[in-house]
Amino acid sequence: MSHTATQSGVPSVVPDTASAPTRWQGQLGRWRETWRVFVRSPLGVLGLVLIGLFALMSISHPILMATIWDRTTYHPWVGFDYDAIAHPTLPSPKHLLGTDALGRDVFSQLLYATGPSFGLGLVAGLVAVATATTIGVVSAYYGGMIDALLMGLADAFILMPPQIVLLVVGLLFDMDWPQLALIYGVFAGLGGLAVIMRSHALSIKVKPYIEAARVAGGSSGYIIRTHFLPNMIPLMLLNMMFTVAGSVLTEALLSFFGRTDIRLSWGTMIWFIKETFRLSPTGEQWHAILPPGLAIMLFCGAFYMVGRALDDVLNPRLRRR
Amino acid sequence: MLRFIVRRLTRALVTLVVFQTALFLLIQALPGDYASTIMGPPAYKRGLRALLGLDAPVWQQYLAWMGGFFTGDLGNSFQAPTVRVTDILLAQSPRTLLLFLPAVLLGFGLGIWLGKRIAWHRGGRLELGSSLTGIAFYASFPPWLVFLLVNVFAIQLGWFPPENLINANRWFGVPVSVNSVVERMLVTVMIDAGLFAGLFWLTRRAAAPRRMRWLGSFALAMLTAGVWLASGRAIQALDILHHLALPLGTLILLSFGETMLLMRVAMIEFLGDDHVLMARAKGLPDSAVRDRHVARLALLPVLARLTLQLPLVLIGSFVIERLFLWRGVGQALFTAADYQDIPVLMGILSVVGIIMLLAHLLLDVLNAWLDPRLRDATFRVSTRV
Numbered sequence: 001m002s003h004t005a006t007q008s009g010v011p012s013v014v015p016d017t018a019s020a021p022t023r024w025q026g027q028l029g030r031w032r033e034t035w036r037v038f039v040r041s042p043l044g045v046l047g048l049v050l051i052g053l054f055a056l057m058s059i060s061h062p063i064l065m066a067t068i069w070d071r072t073t074y075h076p077w078v079g080f081d082y083d084a085i086a087h088p089t090l091p092s093p094k095h096l097l098g099t100d101a102l103g104r105d106v107f108s109q110l111l112y113a114t115g116p117s118f119g120l121g122l123v124a125g126l127v128a129v130a131t132a133t134t135i136g137v138v139s140a141y142y143g144g145m146i147d148a149l150l151m152g153l154a155d156a157f158i159l160m161p162p163q164i165v166l167l168v169v170g171l172l173f174d175m176d177w178p179q180l181a182l183i184y185g186v187f188a189g190l191g192g193l194a195v196i197m198r199s200h201a202l203s204i205k206v207k208p209y210i211e212a213a214r215v216a217g218g219s220s221g222y223i224i225r226t227h228f229l230p231n232m233i234p235l236m237l238l239n240m241m242f243t244v245a246g247s248v249l250t251e252a253l254l255s256f257f258g259r260t261d262i263r264l265s266w267g268t269m270i271w272f273i274k275e276t277f278r279l280s281p282t283g284e285q286w287h288a289i290l291p292p293g294l295a296i297m298l299f300c301g302a303f304y305m306v307g308r309a310l311d312d313v314l315n316p317r318l319r320r321r
Numbered sequence: 322m323l324r325f326i327v328r329r330l331t332r333a334l335v336t337l338v339v340f341q342t343a344l345f346l347l348i349q350a351l352p353g354d355y356a357s358t359i360m361g362p363p364a365y366k367r368g369l370r371a372l373l374g375l376d377a378p379v380w381q382q383y384l385a386w387m388g389g390f391f392t393g394d395l396g397n398s399f400q401a402p403t404v405r406v407t408d409i410l411l412a413q414s415p416r417t418l419l420l421f422l423p424a425v426l427l428g429f430g431l432g433i434w435l436g437k438r439i440a441w442h443r444g445g446r447l448e449l450g451s452s453l454t455g456i457a458f459y460a461s462f463p464p465w466l467v468f469l470l471v472n473v474f475a476i477q478l479g480w481f482p483p484e485n486l487i488n489a490n491r492w493f494g495v496p497v498s499v500n501s502v503v504e505r506m507l508v509t510v511m512i513d514a515g516l517f518a519g520l521f522w523l524t525r526r527a528a529a530p531r532r533m534r535w536l537g538s539f540a541l542a543m544l545t546a547g548v549w550l551a552s553g554r555a556i557q558a559l560d561i562l563h564h565l566a567l568p569l570g571t572l573i574l575l576s577f578g579e580t581m582l583l584m585r586v587a588m589i590e591f592l593g594d595d596h597v598l599m600a601r602a603k604g605l606p607d608s609a610v611r612d613r614h615v616a617r618l619a620l621l622p623v624l625a626r627l628t629l630q631l632p633l634v635l636i637g638s639f640v641i642e643r644l645f646l647w648r649g650v651g652q653a654l655f656t657a658a659d660y661q662d663i664p665v666l667m668g669i670l671s672v673v674g675i676i677m678l679l680a681h682l683l684l685d686v687l688n689a690w691l692d693p694r695l696r697d698a699t700f701r702v703s704t705r706v
């Protein structure tokens with residue numbers, strides 16, 4: 001605020017809106033600070049690096065297919081290598097991870113399968129977090145009957161963890177990954193996550209600036225948009241990480257048992273080896289079974305690590321003294 | 322305290338009703354019913370529908386479903402319509418519990434033990450290494466892990482059998498059923514766990530607690546072995562244990578990571594507290610400060626979060642049962658899925674729900690007993706871990 005002298009000599013206090021930080025600038029500053037603390041934890045950085053690597057893998061596949069790989073040999077599901085005598089073959093300079101029993105390049109499959117995994121994880125994560133936050137904020141903000149009803153619902157959904165429901169429903173119906181992601185997200189968001197979000201929203205509700213906003217005449221929608229949501233984003237991000245890890249693991253399990261309709265994912269790769277073990281024992285196909293399993297482990301592990309590191313960041317008492 | 326328990330129980334009952342209703346809606350939402358999957362003339366399908374009660378109006382089916390659930394009748398299996406689902410589950414659950422209970426106890430115990438140690442020496446390679454190992458196992462794909470472990474321990478080294486519950490040769494001519502031995506082993510596990518916990522509690526103020534605990538554990542082990550030898554079923558029990566080793570090991574590896582990380586987080590919250598400084602100033606040994614002062618407090622929020630991990634361990638045990646052909650509820654789940662046997666599947670979901678409900682109830686009561694501030698609130702997460 002700048003003080004300008006009026007004609008009568010009495011300084012008047014005029015708010016100097018040009019120099020005060022905007023609301024989003026303040027928010028960005030907080031996020032920058034969060035990032036700075038985040039990069040101090042080795043787990044978080046490792047997780048981010050791994051996620052970056054997987055992102056690189058997924059975009060490199062179409063590039064490779066368009067440039068150096070020819071379609072007949074390297075296509076993930078209809079490719080066939082005519083040069084080798086018998087398939088599967090071990091890793092060679094031509095096929096970095098060898099081929100599977102149907103003569104398809106394992107490395108190409110691995111790269112292609114990264115896409116559905118990202119898609120599945122992100123859809124499930126977003127749906128879960130969106131549902132949970134909506135329920136949590138509405139429940140906390142309006143309180144009373146709505147709160148009791150929504151929390152009663154959440155209580156019942158805690159008893160239906162998304163992994164188990166998805167396992168049962170997935171065993172009955174073969175679904176593609178968007179449907180799987182949707183079901184996982186809905187069941188994850190309606191259960192324990194909703195209760196967590198509600199607790200966090202309650203802790204925001206008692207803050208004085210909420211009351212100030214109401215007094216200043218802010219509508220409910222405005223308060224929720226401007227004050228609740230930005231403060232819930234860190235927690236949303238945290239839970240999204242765990243949801244991504246859980247959904248990819250569950251999908252891999254279902255695909256392993258052959259109960260999904262996904263064209264190609266890491267789980268289906270392992271399932272295929274299981275199916276073709278008669279053509280060559282599973283032990284001989286180690287080059288085909290190790291990469292997808294490792295990929296699942298590193299992918300889910302990376303998201304989990306980022307989630308854990310975010311947990312460290314968001315809980316100020318955990319920071320190194 | 323009593324008022325809290327009563328209130329919590331009523332809430333649990335309401336939750337149970339809502340949960341069962343949601344399950345029923347889930348069944349109705351599944352496209353097509355059992356009769357549509359069977360191939361046959363329409364008259365046959367109609368008769369089948371009438372037999373299985375699928376042609377009754379929805380509200381009637383709902384009432385039958387809820388009524389049956391509360392009287393313990395979960396319907397009849399579609400695979401063998403004279404067999405009740407409840408009977409199937411009761412017959413299979415001892416085997417699953419024999420795998421699941423020790424896995425939970427040992428897995429969480431290992432996680433807590435490791436967690437408090439790595440939190441105590443913050444920074445450095447032990448913390449990073451343990452965290453990475455824990456996460457690697459936690460996030461690993463169970464069939465892949467099973468493949469690795471079976472290859473190494475069962476096929477290459479030959480220490481453990483790669484699958485199955487028993488080795489039929491060792492059961493030749495034995496007059497008792499496998500289930501009875503399994504049930505007795507389960508009872509042994511529970512009694513031993515209780516006695517072990519009691520030992521720890523009784524020796525908490527002893528002069529040399531560690532020595533007494535080791536002696537006590539040794540005596541307990543000898544007693545258990547003696548009882549089993551006297552019963553004459555030692556060989557069969559050992560056979561089951563031999564087959565249990567790999568599945569149990571895999572399940573423990575899959576579940577210890579999360580508990581370890583949570584324990585570490587919880588411990589670090591309390592490391593700077595004044596009473597810890599006081600304990601150190603008093604001259605207590607490091608391990609005493611860590612265990613009796615910090616770890617005890619850290620257990621609270623970790624226990625609170627245990628309920629969120631139980632479904633993961635449960636689903637892990639189902640998948641492991643399937644992979645090791647360990648004939649329990651998990652195996653029944655997959656077989657039922659093969660046959661589109663919806664009553665069994667929904668029955669298993671109900672039972673899982675009830676187990677989760679009981680676990681939540683127990684942990685809520687435990688938390689409220691340990692932290693009296695929670696007794697008045699209805700929905701509150703105790704410590705933000």
